[in-house]
Amino acid sequence: MKLPENLPRFDSVTPEEAQRLLCTCEYGFMPPRPECVSFSETLGNKEFCAGKAVLHKVTATVENNGKSFSFPFSYVRPNAKESVPAVVLINFRGNIPDLYIPTEELADLCIAVASFDYQEVSPDNGDFESLAGGFLGVDRSDPHAPGKIAIWAWAASIVMDYVEKRPEVDLKNVAVAGHSRLGKTALFAGLHDKRFSFIWSNDSGCAGAALYRGKGGETAEAIHRVFPFWFCPNYANYTASDDAFPFDQHWFLSLLAPRNVYVASAENDLWADPQNELLSCIAATPAFEALGVSGLIGNPEKSEAGLTLHEGTIGYHCRSGEHYLSREDWQKFILYMKKHLK
Numbered sequence: 001m002k003l004p005e006n007l008p009r010f011d012s013v014t015p016e017e018a019q020r021l022l023c024t025c026e027y028g029f030m031p032p033r034p035e036c037v038s039f040s041e042t043l044g045n046k047e048f049c050a051g052k053a054v055l056h057k058v059t060a061t062v063e064n065n066g067k068s069f070s071f072p073f074s075y076v077r078p079n080a081k082e083s084v085p086a087v088v089l090i091n092f093r094g095n096i097p098d099l100y101i102p103t104e105e106l107a108d109l110c111i112a113v114a115s116f117d118y119q120e121v122s123p124d125n126g127d128f129e130s131l132a133g134g135f136l137g138v139d140r141s142d143p144h145a146p147g148k149i150a151i152w153a154w155a156a157s158i159v160m161d162y163v164e165k166r167p168e169v170d171l172k173n174v175a176v177a178g179h180s181r182l183g184k185t186a187l188f189a190g191l192h193d194k195r196f197s198f199i200w201s202n203d204s205g206c207a208g209a210a211l212y213r214g215k216g217g218e219t220a221e222a223i224h225r226v227f228p229f230w231f232c233p234n235y236a237n238y239t240a241s242d243d244a245f246p247f248d249q250h251w252f253l254s255l256l257a258p259r260n261v262y263v264a265s266a267e268n269d270l271w272a273d274p275q276n277e278l279l280s281c282i283a284a285t286p287a288f289e290a291l292g293v294s295g296l297i298g299n300p301e302k303s304e305a306g307l308t309l310h311e312g313t314i315g316y317h318c319r320s321g322e323h324y325l326s327r328e329d330w331q332k333f334i335l336y337m338k339k340h341l342k
């Protein structure tokens with residue numbers, strides 16, 4: 001596959017500078033970690049999934065300078081004797097089970113899953129006053145203020161604090177995952193929290209895994225018109241054309257090296273653009289190799305349904321169908337994760 005011309009080289013700046021540019025031009029800076037984090041369990045089900053798992057209903061409370069904020073999440077622990085890998089899913093709903101979480105199958109595969117409803121952290125609109133926005137004192141007159149993607153990603157790290165305390169979790173093997181806008185969020189969470197050793201971005205498209213340059217479907221201009229609040233205010237200065245950014249999204253993937261990054265596409269999801277999601281994995285590969293691990297292994301001619309590249313530290317698949325977080329996406333990701341467990 002041919003990479004777009006004029007793709008900014010990741011090795012033209014230091015990794016620190018690359019991360020700073022992503023924050024100042026696109027997502028804003030990650031909010032600081034709270035001074036104090038605590039958890040309370042409000043309700044559980046010891047006989048979950050026919051007794052194969054335990055459901056924990058948890059409330060996270062964070063505190064800073066006398067201010068506090070709480071949000072709920074769920075944790076499903078499989079009944080396994082050995083330690084288990086875990087996935088933190090940033091989700092669209094708080095339901096367990098949920099159409100985006102194959103809870104029982106994950107329990108059968110001995111994978112723990114923690115999940116939360118992103119809008120219980122901060123609403124998916126321009127409201128920065130309520131919930132976490134108010135707690136963090138987000139000031140959108142600052143051009144580099146965090147957008148919603150950064151705020152939701154911040155919450156994923158709080159959930160990770162809980163996962164880190166679970167004695168049954170194998171902490172070398174914890175993934176952060178999300179679909180679509182929450183796939184963009186999973187990448188940002190993975191960038192800032194090195195405890196996530198697998199970062200899975202499903203159908204994340206524009207401002208997610210996909211390259212901006214040469215992109216079909218959604219562009220920076222289109223996403224900014226509808227969802228300006230996902231980004232820092234300074235993003236508006238870069239959306240006029242697809243080569244306005246001093247970087248491209250393969251820098252985002254590159255900064256996750258040498259950890260495992262998994263990008264999943266759907267063939268009919270032309271708004272996200274499977275080709276540019278795959279090209280980004282190819283363009284990020286040298287940064288992984290520079291750290292002594294493989295990047296994407298394989299020499300695909302294009303992204304198409306059935307393409308599964310699972311050998312490298314960057315994994316990729318494209319399935320048939322629409323924009324969705326499907327059972328097939330989970331099956332493929334879990335296969336990949338099990339293959340690369342530390």
Ligand code: GTR
Nearest residue numbers: 179180181182205206218223
């Ligand atoms: C779309 C948006 C995409 C993607 C998607 C989603 O409307 O344009 O970038 O994030 O929403 O999150 O479902």
